[in-house]
Amino acid sequence: MSPLIKTLLIAAVLLFGTAASAFTLEEFQFDSPAQEQQFRTLIGKLRCLVCQNESLAASQAELAQDLRNEVYRMMRAGKSQSEIIDYLVARYGDFVLYDPPLRPSTYVLWFGPFVIILIAGFFMLRAILNRKPGADDAISDADRERLQALLGADAAGPSATGSLPGGEPKQPT
């Protein structure tokens, strides 16, 4: 297969791919750009129940198409945004909303993260306040001697410690 044909094939796939994923607003007629904007906002807020992580605006599922038509029909009939949302929630439950409503059953969802942060913050604060000052400096005499022996192992005296950050062992001269 020549590179040209390959390129054309890829181009065709890309073209049809976009055509398929672009949701066609053309079939809906609006009185004003504001109304179209309202429609777009609304279907962006509603979840498709078939492909669950897609909004009604993005989904190509047939059910999403039906629901878009329904939302459009209700909008044309003069229903308000909240009336349309209530209508769908009454049938499909809160699940159709991308923004879960604040109510007792969703308190854990809304406040859980803050509660966890508060608890974690409490423990962190307590750990910081309880830390004994200077505790890290306390080394036993035996450890101190051992440390000095290690630091001074490659040189005659404590001045050799200066070579440590270099990483490379200093050759005895």
Place this chain on the structure above:
Amino acid sequence: MAMSKSVRYLIPLVVFAALAGLLVWGLGQDPREVPSPLIGKPVPTFSLPTLEDPNRAFTDADLRGKVSLVNVWASWCSACRAEHQSLMALSEMPGFQLIGLNWKDDAADAKQVLAISGDPYTMVGYDPDNKVGIDWGVYGAPETFVVDRQGIIRYKQIGPIDRKAWEEKLQPLLEKLNAEG
């Protein structure tokens, strides 16, 4: 803190075990099963033609006075075909009427399925445009609603009625509804 050190070291392990337990439980959940807000509510008012006779109306009144299973199906739905045999068996059982809701389908295709594999339904409503489907909150096929004598939706089975669903949910519920009188 009064807790001994060894106990304190166990805390992360316990937290981890709890989290792992929660996640394992989550794996067993089916995110496709969206609970219906219609449970405990009366069936929406509707009027549809029946599949067999476009002049005959099938309405919510047909769901009163008897315990009903309302099965949403379509000829294009392969899970519905898998379910068909169990529906045929259910149609032999006493105590409830099995109603079909032919959903987003073509009448000719639907009739052909019933002609070939048998018709388990007392009555089939024909809803090609998803008018009644939306009112019932249908989002896939098959789905089966259990409706009591007063026309209240008591349960919604999402997906085919298999042995587990029948034995654990539907059969006990139907017995209870029949006992309610």
